[in-house]
Amino acid sequence: MVRRRKAVLPLLVLVSLLLASLMTGASPVAMAAGTTYYVDAAQGDDNASGTSASSAWKTLAKVNAVAFVPGDRILLKAGGVWSNQYLDLKGSGVGGSPIVVDRYGSGSKPLIHFGNTSVNGEGFGVRLRNVSYWEINNLEITSGEQPTDMRRSGVLVVGEGTGAGNFKHIYIKNIDIHDVFGTDRRTGGINFHARGTNTSVESTWDDILIENNTVVNVADTGIQTMTDAFSNSGWAHKYDAFKNVVIRGNYVEKIHRDGILVRAAVAPLIEYNTTNAIGNACNVNTGIVNYLDHIAVVAAQWAYYTTGAVFQYNEAFDTRKLEGDGQPWDFDIQVTGSVYQYNYSHNNQGGTLLVMNNTNDNTFRYNISQNDLDGNGAFNLVNGGGNLYVYNNVIYRSGTQNRALTHANDTGMAYYTNNIFYNGASGQYTNSPRMTYDHNSFYGLNASVPSDPNKIIGNPQFVSPNTATGRATADGYKLLSTSPLINAGAAVANNGGKDFYGNALYNGAPDIGAFEYAGSITPPVTLLSDDFEDSDISDWTVSGGSWGTATDGSVTLSQNTSAGEAVAYRGNGTWSDYTYSARVKLLTTFGNAGLLFRYVDNANYYLFRLNDSGDKAELYKKSGGTMTLVSSASCTVNPGQWAAMKVKVFGSSITGYVDGVQLVQWTDSSGLAAGKIGIRMVSSTARIDDVNVVQ
Amino acid sequence: MVRTDRKRRYVFLITGLIAALALVCLASGAFGSFGSLTASSPNRIVGHAQPTNDDDAAVALVNGDAVTLKEFKARMPRLRGEIMTYCQQTYGLDPNEPTFWSASCGGKSSLERLKEATLRLLEEDRIRERAAVKAGLHAAIGYDAFLQAWQTENRDRARRVAAGQVIFGPREFSESAYYQYVVANTVLALKQWLLEQKGETNYERWIDKQLEEATIELNRQLYEKIAL
Numbered sequence A: 001m002v003r004r005r006k007a008v009l010p011l012l013v014l015v016s017l018l019l020a021s022l023m024t025g026a027s028p029v030a031m032a033a034g035t036t037y038y039v040d041a042a043q044g045d046d047n048a049s050g051t052s053a054s055s056a057w058k059t060l061a062k063v064n065a066v067a068f069v070p071g072d073r074i075l076l077k078a079g080g081v082w083s084n085q086y087l088d089l090k091g092s093g094v095g096g097s098p099i100v101v102d103r104y105g106s107g108s109k110p111l112i113h114f115g116n117t118s119v120n121g122e123g124f125g126v127r128l129r130n131v132s133y134w135e136i137n138n139l140e141i142t143s144g145e146q147p148t149d150m151r152r153s154g155v156l157v158v159g160e161g162t163g164a165g166n167f168k169h170i171y172i173k174n175i176d177i178h179d180v181f182g183t184d185r186r187t188g189g190i191n192f193h194a195r196g197t198n199t200s201v202e203s204t205w206d207d208i209l210i211e212n213n214t215v216v217n218v219a220d221t222g223i224q225t226m227t228d229a230f231s232n233s234g235w236a237h238k239y240d241a242f243k244n245v246v247i248r249g250n251y252v253e254k255i256h257r258d259g260i261l262v263r264a265a266v267a268p269l270i271e272y273n274t275t276n277a278i279g280n281a282c283n284v285n286t287g288i289v290n291y292l293d294h295i296a297v298v299a300a301q302w303a304y305y306t307t308g309a310v311f312q313y314n315e316a317f318d319t320r321k322l323e324g325d326g327q328p329w330d331f332d333i334q335v336t337g338s339v340y341q342y343n344y345s346h347n348n349q350g351g352t353l354l355v356m357n358n359t360n361d362n363t364f365r366y367n368i369s370q371n372d373l374d375g376n377g378a379f380n381l382v383n384g385g386g387n388l389y390v391y392n393n394v395i396y397r398s399g400t401q402n403r404a405l406t407h408a409n410d411t412g413m414a415y416y417t418n419n420i421f422y423n424g425a426s427g428q429y430t431n432s433p434r435m436t437y438d439h440n441s442f443y444g445l446n447a448s449v450p451s452d453p454n455k456i457i458g459n460p461q462f463v464s465p466n467t468a469t470g471r472a473t474a475d476g477y478k479l480l481s482t483s484p485l486i487n488a489g490a491a492v493a494n495n496g497g498k499d500f501y502g503n504a505l506y507n508g509a510p511d512i513g514a515f516e517y518a519g520s521i522t523p524p525v526t527l528l529s530d531d532f533e534d535s536d537i538s539d540w541t542v543s544g545g546s547w548g549t550a551t552d553g554s555v556t557l558s559q560n561t562s563a564g565e566a567v568a569y570r571g572n573g574t575w576s577d578y579t580y581s582a583r584v585k586l587l588t589t590f591g592n593a594g595l596l597f598r599y600v601d602n603a604n605y606y607l608f609r610l611n612d613s614g615d616k617a618e619l620y621k622k623s624g625g626t627m628t629l630v631s632s633a634s635c636t637v638n639p640g641q642w643a644a645m646k647v648k649v650f651g652s653s654i655t656g657y658v659d660g661v662q663l664v665q666w667t668d669s670s671g672l673a674a675g676k677i678g679i680r681m682v683s684s685t686a687r688i689d690d691v692n693v694v695q
Numbered sequence B: 001m002v003r004t005d006r007k008r009r010y011v012f013l014i015t016g017l018i019a020a021l022a023l024v025c026l027a028s029g030a031f032g033s034f035g036s037l038t039a040s041s042p043n044r045i046v047g048h049a050q051p052t053n054d055d056d057a058a059v060a061l062v063n064g065d066a067v068t069l070k071e072f073k074a075r076m077p078r079l080r081g082e083i084m085t086y087c088q089q090t091y092g093l094d095p096n097e098p099t100f101w102s103a104s105c106g107g108k109s110s111l112e113r114l115k116e117a118t119l120r121l122l123e124e125d126r127i128r129e130r131a132a133v134k135a136g137l138h139a140a141i142g143y144d145a146f147l148q149a150w151q152t153e154n155r156d157r158a159r160r161v162a163a164g165q166v167i168f169g170p171r172e173f174s175e176s177a178y179y180q181y182v183v184a185n186t187v188l189a190l191k192q193w194l195l196e197q198k199g200e201t202n203y204e205r206w207i208d209k210q211l212e213e214a215t216i217e218l219n220r221q222l223y224e225k226i227a228l
Helices: A002-026 A060-064 A472-477 B018-028 B069-091 B110-134 B143-162 B175-198 B203-213 B220-225
Strands: A036-039 A073-077 A081-083 A087-091 A099-104 A111-113 A122-129 A134-137 A140-142 A151-159 A166-173 A176-181 A188-194 A204-211 A214-219 A221-227 A242-248 A251-255 A260-263 A269-271 A274-278 A297-304 A310-312 A315-319 A324-331 A339-341 A344-346 A353-355 A362-365 A368-370 A379-381 A388-391 A394-397 A414-417 A420-423 A435-438 A441-444 A526-530 A541-543 A547-552 A554-559 A565-570 A578-586 A592-601 A604-611 A616-623 A626-634 A642-650 A653-658 A661-667 A676-682 A686-694 B058-062 B065-068 B216-218
Touching: A036 A060, A060 A087, A081 B069, A087 A099, A111 B069, A122 A134, A122 A140, A140 A151, A140 B069, A151 A166, A151 A176, A151 A204, A176 A188, A176 B069, A188 A204, A188 A214, A204 A221, A214 A221, A214 B175, A221 A242, A221 A251, A242 A260, A251 B175, A274 A297, A274 B175, A297 A315, A315 B175, A547 A686, A554 A565, A554 A676, A565 A592, A578 A592, A578 A676, A592 A642, A604 A642, A604 A653, A604 A676, A616 A653, A616 A661, A626 A661, A676 A686, B058 B069, B058 B110, B058 B220, B065 B069, B065 B110, B065 B143, B069 B110, B069 B143, B110 B175, B110 B203, B143 B175, B175 B203
Parallel strands: A036 A073, A073 A099, A081 A111, A087 A122, A099 A134, A111 A140, A122 A151, A134 A166, A140 A176, A151 A188, A166 A204, A176 A214, A188 A221, A204 A242, A214 A251, A221 A260, A242 A269, A251 A274, A260 A297, A269 A310, A274 A315, A297 A324, A310 A339, A315 A344, A324 A353, A339 A362, A344 A368, A353 A379, A362 A388, A368 A394, A388 A414, A394 A420, A414 A435, A420 A441
Antiparallel strands: A315 A324, A526 A686, A541 A565, A547 A554, A554 A686, A565 A676, A578 A642, A578 A686, A592 A604, A592 A676, A604 A616, A616 A626, A642 A653, A653 A661, B058 B065, B058 B216
């Protein structure tokens, strides 16, 4: 038997080799064979081969002693517990053939409880030191509360010392990390670190995926990338140590310092993450863990020394304002060309957005902030920053917030466009030469403050605001079909192509806010339209003056006596909220003429008029026979020329426009509720045409 | 934290369905004799129409709201690390030993401590959920309702992503992440409600008081059978 086997074996090997060579010829992609190793904490044996479930290894120390090769897989048995052990993985995969750690069997994820263990004074559940092409999946990692003061990380990916350099393809997926407490900011749940002194070899990474992990109750930072290039003048990669970074779908909660912090990255994508309770928020017995860093400032999901970051579809809540900051979102120092879009924040103590110095060309768009608190105001722009574009966001406040909603720095420009500021609480708006407002909606207190030539101050008419407790109910920030914000915004170039809800941009003219109304829009109801082309003015009631028609390009209503008060009015005394527009031509030098609205009688009405004496547009209220000038603005009045006049009266809010420019805005808390429209002049002659009243 | 000094007075229910229970016990062989119960205890065993080894059986009732066996088993593994750390640090036990969970960790087994911690967690869950409903918040009470809400949430997220719509946060929540998420949101909303309605600024103190005052009815036979 033995002799025969010896005789046959070489022949089999020869044939196999021949077949293999033929197959290799047929298949040009050479995949590394790889070996699958099994680790079973309960039934394994480190003296076994490890290559089948029935001959599994037992300890992680056994795994750590092997340099793995491309295509290898290390599978930990589900339900298994490895206490005071850690994975310190060695070897590298290659492109298309990474080395994979995963689980086998059913039950809870393999639990690595690395306790107080350490390597060179540093603790970790999994370490990938100076290696490439690894994928780590489906583990639970914890250390528990340990008395020894040292750095600890759930997963530590580090380049340092001999073997430091340029690494590729590190994927960390479906890892549950909790109760890991480290001593300083170089620690965390999932922690990438290019480490070394100025004379060390510098490390970088390309192709990082951190996906669907949970990181709960961790000190210091939840998920981060870090390089010592910030302190090493001889290192080159302050801005680009990390390329092709994707951080997606992670849930991060109860974190001592920051939630998700990307440093030194080029175009990282941070999406679909949720962070909660960020900043001095660990649930930990400080009698045992008495070495946590003092934390002064945190933010939830942010970047530092990074270009082209995209943060989208993230949720952040309960970020803590400690000695400062405490915002969910932060364009931090040396962040440029980056975007926050389609994110949702609520209950964050520091406000909504922090923009630090040495930033530029960053964009904040289509985000919803629901009752973020306002430790630093809604927007906080630190001096020394560059340009910032803020458009189509919803800032909703209905609590006790009283700090500013907007802000500017002293060096760049901040452009606020198409945003909805729903100020059901308190707080001012900033006006500064370092900012512009255009086509924003300001509703509630202090709406008259911001210098926005195209603002809308009526109720935005959300479907059901302040109900966003889960994804579905964020729909409350959609607009009702009757909203004055639909088709009322300014077009913004390179706007990302869709709104917060995924609707394509734009549907007709741009809307204001994070929601581009996609349904059919209720057409405005026209209450009155008169162009006088029928030469019939019998449905106008006149008082004073001498009235008739006159052809002036087209047929107009004309008042021809420049003595005393002349009034003509028409419509329904029950009309309350409407927009009244008409062309008006004043004919008398130093005279006046204007639009009457909510006209009750000659003793009670509003008047928006042009006054050639002093070149003013003036808003008057006449009540009980007393005429009061309530608002005025400079306006060049040219007798003998037509002017397009318009007033919008909605609730207590009155806005007046001349030739498309908003000139006056006033809120009348005890106003006239309803009334007709008309024209009035004193000691002047004038004509009116193209009268339109729409609801 | 592990509480070694808890003094909860469990009320043990015994109902008229002992006969059914006994049959199940005999049939399954899973239970010891009822003689193992403290005879002097005024407590009763919870009775159920269903067999008590069913995952839907109630391990405990918290102010009348059930903690099911299925839920207990689902929450228990997450607390292993905490108990391992405690028993290791305080009593020098080695969690790698196969006997770790049965070994004495300060007068009771590690497993017993794990179960106590799990029960404490679930008591708080039920109390918080019921309080949330009373506060007019949307809250699912009990594990089945939680699972249903979790699945609904994930279905909704998947549907929206498929439709090209925007969502925030994970496209699919794992059960453990969704649990964290729901608890955190409920606590935030309850804090707000407590502040506005009761002038209470300390949620932790408030929930501890609710726990002290809660009526916990434990099905000790079922509870004692729970293993990892």
